[in-house]
Amino acid sequence: MRWRYLSHSIRKYSKDANGFQVGIVGAGPAGFYCAQQLLKKIPGCQIDIYERLPVPFGLVRYGVAPDHPEVKNVINTFTKTASNENIRFIGNVSLGCHITLAQLKHSYNAVVLAYGADEDRKLNIAGENVSNVVSATKFIGWYNGLPADKNIKVDLDVEHAVIVGQGNVALDVARILLSPVDELRKTDITEYSLEALTQSKVKKVTLVGRRGPLQVAFTIKELREMLKLPGVSTHFFENQMNDIDKVINDLPRPRKRLMQLMYDASQKTEVRNKLFDILFLRTPISILGTSKIEGIELAVNHLEGERAVVTDEKYTLKCELAFRSIGYRSVQADPDIPFDKMSSTVPQSTGVYSVGWLSSGPVGVILSTMSNAFQAATLIGQHFDKGLLGERKPGYDYISKILEDKGIITVDWNGWMKIDKVEVERGIKHGKPREKIVDIDEMLQIGGILK
Amino acid sequence: MSVKLLKYIVSNSCIRSRVHNMKYMSTVNNDKPIKVTFNKANGDKIIAEGKKGDSLLDVIINNNLDFDGYGACEGTLTCSTCHVILDSKDYDALPDKPSDEELDMLDLAYNLTDTSRLGCQIILEEKLDGLEVKVPATVNDARYN
Ligand SMILES: Cc1cc2nc3c(=O)[nH]c(=O)nc-3n(C[C@H](O)[C@H](O)[C@H](O)COP(=O)(O)OP(=O)(O)OC[C@H]3O[C@@H](n4cnc5c(N)ncnc54)[C@H](O)[C@@H]3O)c2cc1C
Numbered sequence A: 001m002r003w004r005y006l007s008h009s010i011r012k013y014s015k016d017a018n019g020f021q022v023g024i025v026g027a028g029p030a031g032f033y034c035a036q037q038l039l040k041k042i043p044g045c046q047i048d049i050y051e052r053l054p055v056p057f058g059l060v061r062y063g064v065a066p067d068h069p070e071v072k073n074v075i076n077t078f079t080k081t082a083s084n085e086n087i088r089f090i091g092n093v094s095l096g097c098h099i100t101l102a103q104l105k106h107s108y109n110a111v112v113l114a115y116g117a118d119e120d121r122k123l124n125i126a127g128e129n130v131s132n133v134v135s136a137t138k139f140i141g142w143y144n145g146l147p148a149d150k151n152i153k154v155d156l157d158v159e160h161a162v163i164v165g166q167g168n169v170a171l172d173v174a175r176i177l178l179s180p181v182d183e184l185r186k187t188d189i190t191e192y193s194l195e196a197l198t199q200s201k202v203k204k205v206t207l208v209g210r211r212g213p214l215q216v217a218f219t220i221k222e223l224r225e226m227l228k229l230p231g232v233s234t235h236f237f238e239n240q241m242n243d244i245d246k247v248i249n250d251l252p253r254p255r256k257r258l259m260q261l262m263y264d265a266s267q268k269t270e271v272r273n274k275l276f277d278i279l280f281l282r283t284p285i286s287i288l289g290t291s292k293i294e295g296i297e298l299a300v301n302h303l304e305g306e307r308a309v310v311t312d313e314k315y316t317l318k319c320e321l322a323f324r325s326i327g328y329r330s331v332q333a334d335p336d337i338p339f340d341k342m343s344s345t346v347p348q349s350t351g352v353y354s355v356g357w358l359s360s361g362p363v364g365v366i367l368s369t370m371s372n373a374f375q376a377a378t379l380i381g382q383h384f385d386k387g388l389l390g391e392r393k394p395g396y397d398y399i400s401k402i403l404e405d406k407g408i409i410t411v412d413w414n415g416w417m418k419i420d421k422v423e424v425e426r427g428i429k430h431g432k433p434r435e436k437i438v439d440i441d442e443m444l445q446i447g448g449i450l451k
Numbered sequence B: 001m002s003v004k005l006l007k008y009i010v011s012n013s014c015i016r017s018r019v020h021n022m023k024y025m026s027t028v029n030n031d032k033p034i035k036v037t038f039n040k041a042n043g044d045k046i047i048a049e050g051k052k053g054d055s056l057l058d059v060i061i062n063n064n065l066d067f068d069g070y071g072a073c074e075g076t077l078t079c080s081t082c083h084v085i086l087d088s089k090d091y092d093a094l095p096d097k098p099s100d101e102e103l104d105m106l107d108l109a110y111n112l113t114d115t116s117r118l119g120c121q122i123i124l125e126e127k128l129d130g131l132e133v134k135v136p137a138t139v140n141d142a143r144y145n
């Protein structure tokens, strides 16, 4: 004990961790995991977490599917981190809108950018703007109650939906569309989307990918869940799975198990009420329909190695609703951010760091985001130990004056706890874990502070 | 390292004595403590005790062991942060084989091996007393420090 204390105090006095100020931008998993680790690497440092929304948790609240409540258990760890007296949450403050990177650098020894990757990639094909061609990101934001997406238009009074993309996000959308709605009633899905899904006529969902079965991006757990959905049968197009069994045994384990599961599923012939279709080797080339989508014209691809190459052959898929789910992209929230335009990520530099999807690119589950955040925190700890982040900084004192001058209403952790309480109470009425508030003004009325 | 070790020895002996005390106090609770050794990637060897019916994750939580990020989904088979590696004898001796769902999550773990399991799915029983598991390196371990 005494040794520990001694080494702490040596560290404290030599590098003055007490005055060390860290500003984190973004209160998603990356921001929280980084904060958690920094508390250990630089004991005594002060960490301020800025979040654009009045409420924390990023994609854990607004991305992770409502029928995956277990994944959201990480919120308990984040809440524990936030309760540390050296952590301050400042909600409703946006980098690039209310504050600048220059101001953050003036205020903090280390600035950690953790604002994720929330722009969705477009197909960039003719007809993409006709109605009922929807971004999967926005659809997910809509059912999860993201304030910006609460009013998006999607007509579910149709039978056939196509999803372009074959990752876990695409599977989330397919599952929500095909799940028996009563399964969703017990989740924290928003009440308005529950109503829309109750009226939904969607009977068939087709998942379209550019490459073949061996290249799918979704993971096995998510596929297994689809295969177990009550009342839904899974089909593969045109015997596209036929030769897979010949290569399965040569694959490394994770791929091998996934391919085996897909192959076994492709050999089943049962037909249930609803259909989940998987179509490989197609690239969308145009959306058909003048005002509303009537179908998608696809090019047939073949594989050269791992790469999909478009052929002259065309294929038309009739549908009345389409989602694009071909990935996310980070934006440069402030012109001073050392943003790599090629990869849409932010590299590490002394004093300005990036974590999570902004750092790694928009791939990977919470586990990989955690690892990435821990790694960055270790790097910051090393820079601190080497004395690279030296001089005294004003921290929140400086930023709070800017926010005050601009009349910005902020939400602190206590404010979030109030919002949380109201949401949980409203949920009880509907037999749900919570009913999310989707109106920013209402959130601010409940949890906001105006100085 | 040596300080850490000292701390664990101290805390372990506290746990041990607490268990002993409980034994004297109560005749109902006569579960023998089950010892588990966690070998961390940075070389730390951590010995802890659990009781029958505890998962390895329970042992880590109940003993307040500081394994960064371990057990993120709190044992609900949705994260794979509780990955441990056993030697093949112990792996084969475990009473329950991994379920498909456990294998699905393991497929996402770093440093996956043929004798990997998820700690939240390994349930202790008396014959597992003395079990040793490796907690594989994640980025928060030695090689990055
Ligand atoms: C639809 C979907 C479902 C997923 N499901 C799972 C799952 O089931 N299991 C799993 O393990 N992983 C899942 N993931 C992956 C997981 O969500 C990510 O790994 C993780 O959220 C990335 O964390 P992050 O902190 O980098 O980004 P985010 O979670 O996006 O957090 C970024 C935060 O920054 C804020 N922000 C943005 N711009 C600004 C700004 N200018 N100023 C201030 N703040 C800003 C945002 O509001 C947000 O709160 C899913 C992802 C998606 C998209």
Ligand code: FES
Pocket: B057, B070, B071, B072, B073, B074, B075, B076, B077, B078, B079, B080, B081, B082, B105, B118, B119, B120, B121
């Ligand atoms: S704690 Fe998440 S899978 Fe074991």
